[in-house]
Amino acid sequence: MSPMRMRVMLLVPLLLVSVGLTAASLLVVRSRMQKQIADTLASDLTHSVATFQNLQHQRREMLFREAALLADLPSLKALMTTRDQRTIEDGGQEFWKVSGTDLFALTASDGKVLALYSGSHGSASDAIGLPFAQNRMRQLLQIYLRRENMPRFVLLDGRLYEFSFEPVYFGSHVGGQLLGYVVIGYAIDQNLARQVSEAAAAEVAFLSEGVVAASTLNPRHQQQLRTNAQTLLHAPMQAADLWLNDEHFTAVALELSPGGPDGVQLVVLKSFAQQDQLSRRLNRLFATLGAIALLVGGLLSLWISKTVTHPLETLASGVRALGTGDYDYRLPQTGAQEVRELSSAFGRMRDEMRSAQRELIESERLATIGRMASSVSHDLRHYLAAVYANAEFLSTANSDEEKADLLSDIRLAVNGMTDLIESLLMFSRTGRVLQLTHESLLLLVEKAVALLSNHPEAAGIRIQVEARSGEEFDAWADARKMQRAIYNLALNACQAARHSSMPPGCVTISLSQTEDKIQIQVIDNGPGIAPAIRANLFEPFVSEGKEGGVGLGLTLAHRIADEHGGAVTLEHSGPEGTSFLLTIKKAAPGTPAIRTSFVRKSHVGTLNG
Numbered sequence: 001m002s003p004m005r006m007r008v009m010l011l012v013p014l015l016l017v018s019v020g021l022t023a024a025s026l027l028v029v030r031s032r033m034q035k036q037i038a039d040t041l042a043s044d045l046t047h048s049v050a051t052f053q054n055l056q057h058q059r060r061e062m063l064f065r066e067a068a069l070l071a072d073l074p075s076l077k078a079l080m081t082t083r084d085q086r087t088i089e090d091g092g093q094e095f096w097k098v099s100g101t102d103l104f105a106l107t108a109s110d111g112k113v114l115a116l117y118s119g120s121h122g123s124a125s126d127a128i129g130l131p132f133a134q135n136r137m138r139q140l141l142q143i144y145l146r147r148e149n150m151p152r153f154v155l156l157d158g159r160l161y162e163f164s165f166e167p168v169y170f171g172s173h174v175g176g177q178l179l180g181y182v183v184i185g186y187a188i189d190q191n192l193a194r195q196v197s198e199a200a201a202a203e204v205a206f207l208s209e210g211v212v213a214a215s216t217l218n219p220r221h222q223q224q225l226r227t228n229a230q231t232l233l234h235a236p237m238q239a240a241d242l243w244l245n246d247e248h249f250t251a252v253a254l255e256l257s258p259g260g261p262d263g264v265q266l267v268v269l270k271s272f273a274q275q276d277q278l279s280r281r282l283n284r285l286f287a288t289l290g291a292i293a294l295l296v297g298g299l300l301s302l303w304i305s306k307t308v309t310h311p312l313e314t315l316a317s318g319v320r321a322l323g324t325g326d327y328d329y330r331l332p333q334t335g336a337q338e339v340r341e342l343s344s345a346f347g348r349m350r351d352e353m354r355s356a357q358r359e360l361i362e363s364e365r366l367a368t369i370g371r372m373a374s375s376v377s378h379d380l381r382h383y384l385a386a387v388y389a390n391a392e393f394l395s396t397a398n399s400d401e402e403k404a405d406l407l408s409d410i411r412l413a414v415n416g417m418t419d420l421i422e423s424l425l426m427f428s429r430t431g432r433v434l435q436l437t438h439e440s441l442l443l444l445v446e447k448a449v450a451l452l453s454n455h456p457e458a459a460g461i462r463i464q465v466e467a468r469s470g471e472e473f474d475a476w477a478d479a480r481k482m483q484r485a486i487y488n489l490a491l492n493a494c495q496a497a498r499h500s501s502m503p504p505g506c507v508t509i510s511l512s513q514t515e516d517k518i519q520i521q522v523i524d525n526g527p528g529i530a531p532a533i534r535a536n537l538f539e540p541f542v543s544e545g546k547e548g549g550v551g552l553g554l555t556l557a558h559r560i561a562d563e564h565g566g567a568v569t570l571e572h573s574g575p576e577g578t579s580f581l582l583t584i585k586k587a588a589p590g591t592p593a594i595r596t597s598f599v600r601k602s603h604v605g606t607l608n609g
Contacts, residue, residue: 045239045252048268051199056162056256059186060151063101063164070099070182071166080106080168080179089115095182103154103161103185109178111141118156118187133157141165141181143261151257153208153264154185160206160213160264161185189214196268203249203269206256217269220245225267248272315343318350327354387414434478434563441473441482441518441584445509448487458494466510473511473518475586477564482584485560488553489522489568489580496526496578513586517566520582529573537570557582 092115096104113134163185169176205215221244256264314332321329497505538558566584
């Protein structure tokens with residue numbers, strides 16, 4: 001009997017049995033699922049409401065206990081005895097932080113709101129001072145003081161809160177003086193909606209005064225839910241059919257504050273589409289099982305082919321791994337002889353490529369060290385020669401004026417060596433963690449320009465700083481590094497402006513900003529950058545036509561900007577001048593969104609070297 005005929009004899013009976021069992025199973029499961037869908041949906045909705053009621057009860061008890069603890073704090077009582085609204089509003093922030101709640105308020109004994117905070121606790125910027133919100137809170141307190149057992153909710157600025165309050169007495173609760181009330185609450189937001197939704201595998205929505213405060217529904221469904229919410233309330237806790245944008249739901253509504261002023265409702269919805277999708281998944285599952293049963297008869301032939309295809313797949317994975325730089329991926333050592341020979345040849349080629357790459361990296365490293373050593377040694381010899389010569393002349397100088405000139409030359413040479421060493425150190429440290437602080441880039445520009453005033457390359461160069469008056473240029477930055485980047489760009493511009501074809505040399509530093517970025521443009525009227533170095537302008541040790549420097553100025557500026565999430569780009573360069581643009585983001589990755597204000601005078605000025 002041929003192998004093909006044997007496979008047919010095994011596969012045909014298995015196919016018939018698998019098809020019969022699969023079809024029968026699908027029919028039985030489908031009929032039972034249709035019967036159970038309605039009961040399952042109704043049960044899920046009831047469970048959803050019960051889950052939320054338990055969670056709401058726990059949250060309410062916790063709010064009551066926390067409010068009672070806060071009301072008994074001596075420090076809070078001392079704050080309330082001041083009866084000064086500004087003092088209470090400032091001091092209340094600390095108690096808000098301690099409470100860890102989303103809503104915190106302090107009121108006078110008559111219900112007048114003295115301090116009100118909402119949002120992420122602990123941020124002063126979330127303090128609410130709007131008269132509407134304060135008046136609304138006062139009205140609700142007066143209502144709930146007369147109805148002590150009613151669940152308490154408030155809608156402020158589109159956010160729904162469940163809150164509790166506790167009287168604050170000076171002295172005992174029996175004979176003491178009522179100072180006011182402390183109010184704390186938690187937000188009924190998307191997180192709570194997701195918790196209830198995940199617990200019962202249903203969509204939920206919280207409504208108040210016709211506004212959807214929190215929901216797991218998409219925006220289009222929320223819009224139609226507001227229209228149909230009153231229909232659901234006519235039959236509370238009873239499942240009702242609901243259509244939202246041609247999608248069929250069964251829904252249950254629960255009034256969370258019966259008779260309350262805010263009319264807070266919980267609506268739980270279950271989509272029939274989810275059950276239909278489950279039915280389709282089960283159908284696909286049984287079909288898959290039937291297909292798997294059909295494939296069992298062909299496993300023997302697949303196993304034979306695996307002896308060739310699997311090693312080839314492993315070898316292909318090794319090729320892809322080599323493309324990503326992984327030279328240690330294990331290559332197949334089994335399979336047909338041809339596959340083993342191919343794998344062995346590929347392994348030898350991979351080893352040769354790794355060796356060649358190592359040699360290339362080593363040669364590039366040595367070339368970089370050579371360029372650096374050549375540049376550094378040339379400049380250091382130049383500066384040391386100046387120090388040595390002027391020190392020798394200083395020993396024979398007669399007049400004080402001559403000595404002062406020699407000392408000035410020595411100082412310039414020492415400063416040049418210091419600047420060279422500092423550039424090398426900073427170049428070696430780029431890529432380390434930034435020391436971020438909230439800085440004014442305009443102030444850093446002014447400091448860099450002030451440092452340039454004493455540099456010999458800036459002598460006779462007119463430096464202008466332009467920024468719109470009254471505008472702030474604040475960003476999160478490493479002040480030392482960012483000042484160095486600005487200084488390097490400005491110094492590079494001064495060096496170019498010294499060779500201007502239309503003296504005097506001029507350098508303009510202008511600042512502008514968008515919503516999330518700050519741009520610093522440095523323009524000079526020099527002869528432009530030589531075309532030979534434009535392609536490698538930001539690489540280390542690239543320099544042409546300069547008497548000093550090792551070619552690290554632009555490299556450092558570019559790397560520092562890159563570390564701050566920005567860049568330094570060459571906008572244009574020609575006989576009329578050159579323009580560089582430094583761009584950084586205002587908020588560096590991982591920094592808190594805190595905004596600091598600086599008050600300054602106009603920063604437009606001119607410095608003549």
